[in-house]
Amino acid sequence: MQTIVFIGSNKSGTSKEALITSTEMGYFTVLLTDRKKFMRQRNEFPEVQQMMFVENLFEKDKILSIIKDLELDGKQIRAVISFIDPFVSYAGKISEELGLVQLSVDALSIIEDKSRFRTNLKGLPVSPHFTVLQSDESIHKFIEEFDGYFPLVLKSPVSNGSKDVLPVHTIYELSEGLQFLNKKFPNKAILMEEYLIGPQYLIEVMVVNGEIFIIAVIEQEILNGHRFIITGYIYPALLSMEEYEELENAVFSIIRKLELINGTCHLEMRNVNGQWKLIEINPRMSGGAMNRIVQEGTGINLVKETIKLFLGIEPNLEKSVMKYVYAKYLIVDSKGKLIKVTGKGRALKHNGVKEVFVKPKKGAVLRKPQSMGDRYAYVIAVSDTAESAKHAAVTAANEIRFYLEPL
Template sequence: MKTIVFIGSHKSGTSREAIQIADQMGYFTVLITNNRKFIDQREEFQDVHQMIFMKEIHDIEKLKESFQLLQDQGKNIKACISLIDPYVHLASILSKEMGFVHLSTKALYKMEDKTRFRHALQKLDVNPFYSVMNPNDSVHEMINQIESFLPLILKYPLSNGSKDVIFVKSKEALPKGIEMLKTKFPHLPILIEEYLDGPQYLIEVIVCHGDIHLIGVVEQEFSQKDTFIVTGYSFPAEMDEFLYNKLEMTVKSIINKLEMYHGSCHLEMRNVKGEWKLVEINPRMSGGAMNRIILEGTGVNIVQEIIKMNLGEEPILKGALSNHVFAHFLTVSSRGKLIKVTGKNRALSYDGVKEVYIKPRKGQILTAPYSMGDRYAYVIASSDSKEEAKRIATTAAKEIKFYMEPL
């Protein structure tokens, strides 16, 4: 029985899509998870043929034992895959040790921690100013060293989805921001970065045997300036040929410096007065609706091609479509208990709408956005122009209403 083992998954987004696509490709799917809720909600994971709960999911010896048990059950394991940040590098190590196709393990390790990739790229102009504050460093001394670079971004080096990211504008706000992170992560370093002002883009990259492919460049929109919750994605990003060529050259220099030879990743970059600066790089394709956005725009199913790479097959990276796509994400403005959500079918009825997704369940507590995980719905629309795709998505999204009991 041809089997693919997945380490970790979210309930939706690209990590879950990977399991669904593997199922559609005819593989027996196994999910190893440390999320107890998934076990309790087993009936909602019909595409997962076997689910294994493992509390210590980072224990590679326990993972190997699970693989051996699967093989003893007659499972012919063809690949071990993860599209979840903490486990991408782990899955690559395990794949290498088990004799499967594996990705560029060292590069994935560097990308997994924001201080590691900053250090690896420190000689490139793409890096902004940054500093690392270790747990025992003096707050006063650190402030003296960095205050001239204000405004600054403070973050936990393993954060993702804009979680635990603090924007600091003034010297007076610096100690408060540092203390907030030190209180939450007392034994971990704090990454301090120069704030980059300019339009932001997400770049999906696949590296196949050393050949670097920019699969999609997506312009990101934020709910308001100086926040980091993306509420709009426009594909393809509009820029002149010179700027795109400069972006491609910069991305390739980053990938080469990190020594990625085989694998996938996504970068977030800002165009600061004509110069490309790296916000972050992650060792996997972007989550959320990104696979559907690229699929509607190009016809390329990135998740499926990543699975094929992990199986030792050649990916198909050029599609037959050339559409404009806009994804509009919805948040709520206050905290409350969800009573119901209406308007999904009305939103779907708009010409050009390709998908409407509602994330939360009835009874769930919703909050104003603190991280990207606090986006509760999205509408994806496609058209022959950027403006029209955006108009359709944002207009259809107005049909969706969240009814909540205030808390």
């Protein structure tokens, strides 16, 4: 039986869609997870034929032993895949050892670490000013060196989803931020970058045998006053031909410098006074509702085409649809235990609305956003114009109410 092994998954978003898609494609789908609660919630993964708990997913000998047992049981392993950090390049390495499709493991590994890709891309016009504080360097020296260069951004090189990304505007905030990250990530480096101001865009990319395909360019709307939390996505981004060509050149320069030959990634870039600057790059397609956004706007099921790439099957990246898509994410403004959510049915009745998704269940503790994981619902709407797609999504989203018991 032809089998795909997935290393790690979330309960929703593109990694969960990958499990569903694998089964729909006719593969025996195996999920290796380090989350014990997933084993208790096994019924929430009906698309997974076999789920196994592995305490340390980075214990490669254990993973290879499991795969050997699957093969002895008659399973033909066609791919080992991960759609979540930090297992993307790791899954690629295991694939290499098994003689499966070879991805650009070294490039994916560099992309997984923010300080490594910053260093690798240093000198390109897309790179902002940055420095890396190693764990054995003096925080006080660092603070003195950057006095007068505010605002700045502090990051953990291994974080994702806007977690542990701290804007700093004063010496006091810089000192507090460095101490916070040092405590949370002991003996780890800290990345400091210039604060870039300008509209922000997400770019989905697939590279097949060295040929670079820009699948979608999506404008992001950032929640004011919060730590880079995205609450709106507009596809396609409204760029002039000149802006798009310059963006394309910037993306190509990044991919070639990283020597990514086979694989996927998504980039976040800002247009700073007419010059494109790289905010982030991750070695996988974006999570959340991204696959639905891309599919509604282009006709491409990017999750499915990514799986095909990992299987050694030529992906079909031809766009069959040209629609405007707007995704509106919802947050809460106070901490509390969820009593109920209302309005989903009413939201779905609005013209143009294609999907309404509510993540938390009754009893979950919700909070004001500190990372992208603190977005609790989204509405996706489609139309022939950007304005009408946004109006439909925002109007429908206003129907949804979270009722919380204060904590």
